[in-house]
Amino acid sequence: DTAVSQTPKYLVTQMGNDKSIKCEQNLGHDTMYWYKQDSKKFLKIMFSYNNKELIINETVPNRFSPKSPDKAHLNLHINSLELGDSAVYFCASSQGKKRGGLNEQFFGPGTRLTVL
Amino acid sequence: GQQLNQSPQSMFIQEGEDVSMNCTSSSIFNTWLWYKQDPGEGPVLLIALYKAGELTSNGRLTAQFGITRKDSFLNISASIPSDVGIYFCAGRPGNTGKLIFGQGTTLQVKP
Numbered sequence A: 001d002t003a004v005s006q007t008p009k010y011l012v013t014q015m016g017n018d019k020s021i022k023c024e025q026n027l028g029h030d031t032m033y034w035y036k037q038d039s040k041k042f043l044k045i046m047f048s049y050n051n052k053e054l055i056i057n058e059t060v061p062n063r064f065s066p067k068s069p070d071k072a073h074l075n076l077h078i079n080s081l082e083l084g085d086s087a088v089y090f091c092a093s094s095q096g097k098k099r100g101g102l103n104e105q106f107f108g109p110g111t112r113l114t115v116l
Numbered sequence B: 001g002q003q004l005n006q007s008p009q010s011m012f013i014q015e016g017e018d019v020s021m022n023c024t025s026s027s028i029f030n031t032w033l034w035y036k037q038d039p040g041e042g043p044v045l046l047i048a049l050y051k052a053g054e055l056t057s058n059g060r061l062t063a064q065f066g067i068t069r070k071d072s073f074l075n076i077s078a079s080i081p082s083d084v085g086i087y088f089c090a091g092r093p094g095n096t097g098k099l100i101f102g103q104g105t106t107l108q109v110k111p
Helices: none
Strands: A004-007 A010-013 A019-025 A031-037 A043-050 A053-057 A064-070 A073-078 A087-094 A111-115 B004-007 B010-014 B019-025 B031-037 B044-049 B055-058 B061-065 B071-076 B085-092 B105-110
Touching: A004 A087, A010 A019, A019 A031, A019 A087, A019 A111, A031 A073, A043 A064, A043 A073, A073 A087, B004 B085, B010 B019, B019 B085, B031 B061, B031 B071, B044 B055, B044 B061, B044 B071, B071 B085
Parallel strands: A010 A111, B010 B105
Antiparallel strands: A004 A019, A019 A073, A031 A043, A031 A087, A043 A053, A064 A073, A087 A111, B004 B019, B019 B071, B031 B044, B031 B085, B055 B061, B061 B071, B085 B105
């Protein structure tokens, strides 16, 4: 009965490869997010989708493309991986339509991506 | 862009001691949040603050939304070993779900 789940937990790959990370939430939320946490533990938002619509798109290289097939899923595809993409990627979700909902984001366990 | 300055960066304390950490911003936030991250896990929400001056408790944790809306603090009383982790403040500057996180405070508790 995991609330926000991500796969895979660990991803090790070579520079130049294309990879995807999947996220699913069973909380019935309508907003999902991708965050990147670097080696210094700094958390920065990358994207957010509300009901399959992109609503936040930070300054992220266009090698990163989020896709939301439905409001319970938000995947992250990364093309032409670079060394600097190594980080932990967190998916999160929230309910956006009531007070506090936009704020109370529930995070997944993270995907540790290592690019060699 | 907007940034949050969180301090201290790390703390090493004795079990039973009280802990205090804070976050400041150069601009106003509408909401302040405090999260805790355990090793290998995602951040977990501890306390959410919605109004300037608001003081909210969650067990041994107490947090306040600063009157100027540019700062917040988190206190942990009578620390225990399971309080170990990284504590993040986060602020919401507008009306979207975008959160800006502080750099984190790493807390270590010596039994």
